[in-house]
Amino acid sequence: MKIGVFVCHCGSNIGGTVDAARVAEASREFPDVVFTSDTMYACSEPGQDGIIQAIKDNQLDGVVVSSCTPRMHEPTFRRTVERAGLNRFMFEMANIREHVSWIGKDKEANTNKAIELTGIAVEKLRRDQPLFAKQFDINKRVLVIGGGVAGIQAALDCADGDREVVLVERESTIGGKMAKLDKTFPTVDCSSCILGPKMVDVAQHPKIQLYAMAEVEEIGGYVGNYEVKIRRKAPYVNWDLCTGCGLCMEKCPSKKSTDRFNEQVGSTTAINIPFPQAIPKKAVIDPKFCIKLTKGKCGICAKICPTKAIVFDQREEIISESVGAIVAATGYDLFDISKYGEYGGGRLPDVITGLQYERLLSASGPTGGHVKRPSDGKEPKTIVFVQCVGSRDKSVDRPYCSGFCCMYTAKQAILTKDHIPDSSSYVFYMDIRSPGKMYDEFTRRAMEEYGTQYVRGRVSMIYPQGDKLMVRGADTLMGTQVEVEADLVVLAAGAEAAVGAPQLAEKLRISYDKYGFFMESHPKLRPVETNTAGVYLAGSCQGPKDIPASVAQGSAAAAKVLALFAKDKLENDPMISLVDMKRCVGCGKCVRVCPFGAIKEIDVRGEPKAEVIETVCQGCGLCTATCPQGAIQLSHFTDNQILAEVNALCQL
Amino acid sequence: MTILTQLKEQITAQLPKLDMVIGWEQGYDALHATPLFMRAAEDVERLQIGPLSVHNTATYLTGLRNKKVGLVVKGCDSRAVVQLQQEGLIDRENVVVFGFPCDGVADLTKVRRLIGDVGRVEEVETTPTELRLRVDGREEQVAMSDVMADKCRRCQYPNALVHDHFAGKPREPHATSDDYTDVQEFESQSLETRFEHWKSEMSRCIRCYACRNACPMCVCRDHCIAQSRDPHWVTQDDMVREKWMFQVIHAMHLAGRCVECGECQRACPVDIPILALKRKMNKEIKEVFNYDAGVDPQAIPPLLSFQVEEENINERGW
Numbered sequence: 001m002k003i004g005v006f007v008c009h010c011g012s013n014i015g016g017t018v019d020a021a022r023v024a025e026a027s028r029e030f031p032d033v034v035f036t037s038d039t040m041y042a043c044s045e046p047g048q049d050g051i052i053q054a055i056k057d058n059q060l061d062g063v064v065v066s067s068c069t070p071r072m073h074e075p076t077f078r079r080t081v082e083r084a085g086l087n088r089f090m091f092e093m094a095n096i097r098e099h100v101s102w103i104g105k106d107k108e109a110n111t112n113k114a115i116e117l118t119g120i121a122v123e124k125l126r127r128d129q130p131l132f133a134k135q136f137d138i139n140k141r142v143l144v145i146g147g148g149v150a151g152i153q154a155a156l157d158c159a160d161g162d163r164e165v166v167l168v169e170r171e172s173t174i175g176g177k178m179a180k181l182d183k184t185f186p187t188v189d190c191s192s193c194i195l196g197p198k199m200v201d202v203a204q205h206p207k208i209q210l211y212a213m214a215e216v217e218e219i220g221g222y223v224g225n226y227e228v229k230i231r232r233k234a235p236y237v238n239w240d241l242c243t244g245c246g247l248c249m250e251k252c253p254s255k256k257s258t259d260r261f262n263e264q265v266g267s268t269t270a271i272n273i274p275f276p277q278a279i280p281k282k283a284v285i286d287p288k289f290c291i292k293l294t295k296g297k298c299g300i301c302a303k304i305c306p307t308k309a310i311v312f313d314q315r316e317e318i319i320s321e322s323v324g325a326i327v328a329a330t331g332y333d334l335f336d337i338s339k340y341g342e343y344g345g346g347r348l349p350d351v352i353t354g355l356q357y358e359r360l361l362s363a364s365g366p367t368g369g370h371v372k373r374p375s376d377g378k379e380p381k382t383i384v385f386v387q388c389v390g391s392r393d394k395s396v397d398r399p400y401c402s403g404f405c406c407m408y409t410a411k412q413a414i415l416t417k418d419h420i421p422d423s424s425s426y427v428f429y430m431d432i433r434s435p436g437k438m439y440d441e442f443t444r445r446a447m448e449e450y451g452t453q454y455v456r457g458r459v460s461m462i463y464p465q466g467d468k469l470m471v472r473g474a475d476t477l478m479g480t481q482v483e484v485e486a487d488l489v490v491l492a493a494g495a496e497a498a499v500g501a502p503q504l505a506e507k508l509r510i511s512y513d514k515y516g517f518f519m520e521s522h523p524k525l526r527p528v529e530t531n532t533a534g535v536y537l538a539g540s541c542q543g544p545k546d547i548p549a550s551v552a553q554g555s556a557a558a559a560k561v562l563a564l565f566a567k568d569k570l571e572n573d574p575m576i577s578l579v580d581m582k583r584c585v586g587c588g589k590c591v592r593v594c595p596f597g598a599i600k601e602i603d604v605r606g607e608p609k610a611e612v613i614e615t616v617c618q619g620c621g622l623c624t625a626t627c628p629q630g631a632i633q634l635s636h637f638t639d640n641q642i643l644a645e646v647n648a649l650c651q652l
Numbered sequence: 653m654t655i656l657t658q659l660k661e662q663i664t665a666q667l668p669k670l671d672m673v674i675g676w677e678q679g680y681d682a683l684h685a686t687p688l689f690m691r692a693a694e695d696v697e698r699l700q701i702g703p704l705s706v707h708n709t710a711t712y713l714t715g716l717r718n719k720k721v722g723l724v725v726k727g728c729d730s731r732a733v734v735q736l737q738q739e740g741l742i743d744r745e746n747v748v749v750f751g752f753p754c755d756g757v758a759d760l761t762k763v764r765r766l767i768g769d770v771g772r773v774e775e776v777e778t779t780p781t782e783l784r785l786r787v788d789g790r791e792e793q794v795a796m797s798d799v800m801a802d803k804c805r806r807c808q809y810p811n812a813l814v815h816d817h818f819a820g821k822p823r824e825p826h827a828t829s830d831d832y833t834d835v836q837e838f839e840s841q842s843l844e845t846r847f848e849h850w851k852s853e854m855s856r857c858i859r860c861y862a863c864r865n866a867c868p869m870c871v872c873r874d875h876c877i878a879q880s881r882d883p884h885w886v887t888q889d890d891m892v893r894e895k896w897m898f899q900v901i902h903a904m905h906l907a908g909r910c911v912e913c914g915e916c917q918r919a920c921p922v923d924i925p926i927l928a929l930k931r932k933m934n935k936e937i938k939e940v941f942n943y944d945a946g947v948d949p950q951a952i953p954p955l956l957s958f959q960v961e962e963e964n965i966n967e968r969g970w
Binding site for chain 1: 714718739740741871872875877880882883884885905952955956957958
């Protein structure tokens with residue numbers, strides 16, 4: 001075997017603390033190495049051309065590039081060696097940047113370590129085999145999980161790209177958090193007026209199949225061929241018959257049901273349509289509050305329903321769908337404000353979240369758009385907004401900035417003045433974070449035109465005094481203590497990962513961070529991709545985002561799906577597990593541990609044996625670690641290859 | 653009717669339906685038993701059970717997968733049957749299990765240490781409390797309490813956990829729990845002491861692989877990585893490193909699977925206390941997964957399944 005070693009300076013990134021020329025020279029001593037060189041930028045066009053030329057001139061069988069992390073440039077160099085006529089797996093990369101030059105300053109030690117890492121790569125390459133991808137068919141339907149604005153955008157864009165879309169929404173209507181907002185910053189246009197048309201488009205688009213009140217139960221398969229089981233909860237109403245007339249809501253005697261859409265500001269009827277623009281506009285019975293379902297008597301809605309749509313014995317059902325790609329757009333949930341005991345959230349009725357305040361402001365809300373405080377229904381005159389409640393606070397394990405609270409607080413201050421002209425608003429803030437088109441101008445308007453008092457400092461406690469709330473805090477700019485006698489306190493509750501997000505991530509086999517937000521493939525360059533092929537992210541499930549960013553990501557995810565679907569066949573990654581039949585004793589341990597269902601038991605001359613379904617295997621290697629016989633080997637990471645690397649390291 | 657007679661009757665009745673029944677008979681002398689493969693009714697006569705029936709009969713099962721096999725088992729042997737069944741390594745319908753209450757077996761190494769290497773033992777009389785050996789015309793007596801195998805002292809399952817036929821009445825367990833005091837005691841020593849212990853013990857290893865061959869859970873046989881060149885995990889060098897490497901691999905492969913029948917240690921011709929390595933792994937498995945190998949045929953061994961969240965492994969703090 002003839003091996004070429006190319007050592008990259010990466011400008012001064014590597015060259016600054018590693019003697020690349022010496023690494024190249026020392027590499028010549030490694031077995032089978034016939035050519036070495038050091039190059040300023042191996043990934044540059046001349047750098048790649050140099051590799052190709054060397055392969056041709058020296059009839060190289062394989063190439064080692066000692067440079068940066070394979071996560072960035074392994075695909076680049078694989079294509080390079082492929083262009084030179086080699087199999088793309090006859091290539092190894094030694095990471096002498098992240099693992100060497102960036103973490104140590106001692107040039108001598110760094111150079112030695114770089115030589116060792118290169119030696120390991122050479123030993124691995126000596127045992128590499130050419131591998132070839134297999135082609136398989138692709139199902140060009142897409143599943144979008146979550147019908148908030150990001151999911152709606154992704155679904156519409158995919159559908160407009162002529163692909164069939166399955167949209168799954170947990171609630172009985174799509175719209176997500178945006179549907180609950182009264183107005184949107186920085187233009188102060190009506191949220192449901194701009195979201196409404198998109199929701200209607202979803203309902204009417206011939207390419208979109210909407211499952212509301214449904215959750216993803218199980219996901220099997222792989223990119224291009226996912227099998228999804230969707231659990232559709234029972235609304236106790238036959239939605240094919242329900243016209244959404246709302247007669248049932250008028251007559252329902254159980255009026256103390258939890259009003260989830262209105263963020264529990266007030267209560268609603270047990271049979272309910274969340275809001276007038278709901279899509280689908282269908283009634284849902286809350287079984288916890290329905291008198292018929294809890295006590296067996298009532299059934300008024302069934303009597304009054306003109307289309308006889310009420311079905312009290314309806315059961316949830318499981319629906320199977322086959323799709324080729326999945327967009328996760330599950331959004332966020334709000335930080336639980338009761339975790340700050342000193343603010344009285346959850347204890348004092350007039351301490352509410354920003355989203356609850358949106359419902360008070362909204363004309364379709366429980367107060368018809370008149371701001372009335374929850375305790376006594378009085379119109380508040382002094383309103384205090386407290387920002388960063390559950391954001392940028394390590395003590396509650398929420399060190400991140402939720403991003404949009406500064407803006408919605410400013411918007412709510414402006415709207416408060418519009419609703420109650422003789423009111424005064426105070427905003428306790430840490431910093432104003434308003435980068436974005438027209439954003440900073442907007443917060444200025446709140447301060448300068450609407451007379452909102454911005455107080456820089458944290459609130460230390462909120463306590464009731466008479467029918468008022470005393471808000472005590474610091475004004476760090478003035479260096480004084482301040483106390484405001486408020487009628488209503490609005491806490492800008494931070495965003496956190498949606499309830500059940502980690503569980504969904506595990507079904508999707510994607511990673512999530514410690515807060516439950518889904519991990520993108522690369523924070524800058526692959527923001528809507530995940531490390532699972534065919535699964536994409538849109539909106540706040542990846543991290544808190546405002547509406548424009550969520551919509552942009554929805555479209556971006558759709559673009560990724562459409563690009564994937566532009567191909568008629570997909571290629572698998574050949575770095576998969578393979579079974580050595582003569583070693584396999586057919587115990588089936590690999591079948592049990594495989595998280596992808598990629599191994600099946602077959603019968604070979606009366607003996608049970610394991611077989612890998614090549615297009616399903618994701619190459620995670622669990623089976624290879626489990627098989628006691630070493631009968632399953634992960635191609636390109638066989639025991640022998642890894643042992644050779646370890647031996648190289650230990651013997652250098 | 654004695655338990656043995658009852659057992660023989662049960663075996664004789666089933667034998668026509670089976671390819672063989674595996675039990676024990678007297679070996680080259682009265683002290684050493686040897687596995688007995690009963691194929692015909694007259695073979696059954698040679699069957700013996702008792703404190704000398706030390707071998708784990710389940711060890712042969714995986715090699716006889718397509719045969720109908722009857723198995724006379726002690727409690728520990730039956731755990732191996734359960735574990736093999738769990739792991740899909742045997743077909744339970746091909747195995748007929750004959751159980752009996754086991755009073756514990758003798759550790760012949762302990763016997764030898766007590767009375768010395770006496771050569772051929774002419775006769776052994778076993779009572780519930782002692783072994784009476786006749787050697788060279790004289791009689792040696794050893795108390796069972798002095799020579800009982802360690803595994804029997806902590807045995808919670810003296811009666812076959814699975815059986816199709818049972819002779820005699822199930823007896824009380826010898827112990828109610830296993831708190832791994834032996835492992836704890838060993839681990840309380842300094843790292844250097846423990847390291848020296850293993851270095852010295854392993855240096856005596858002759859790499860005969862009797863430990864592996866006697867193990868009912870070792871199923872790789874011809875493809876054991878101890879001898880495989882592909883992958884080449886262990887070299888043929890005669891070094892403690894290589895010998896120890898094999899023992900560590902063996903222990904790792906048995907984590908959560910080892911039923912602690914002690915066959916590895918019993919089979920070892922140079923008496924290396926290798927069961928300790930497996931007990932250490934089982935102790936960890938017990939602590940993390942609260943799992944005992946080979947007890948419940950329906951259980952899924954924890955290391956042979958995939959679970960996103962393990963109850964006692966808090967990976968992400970959720």
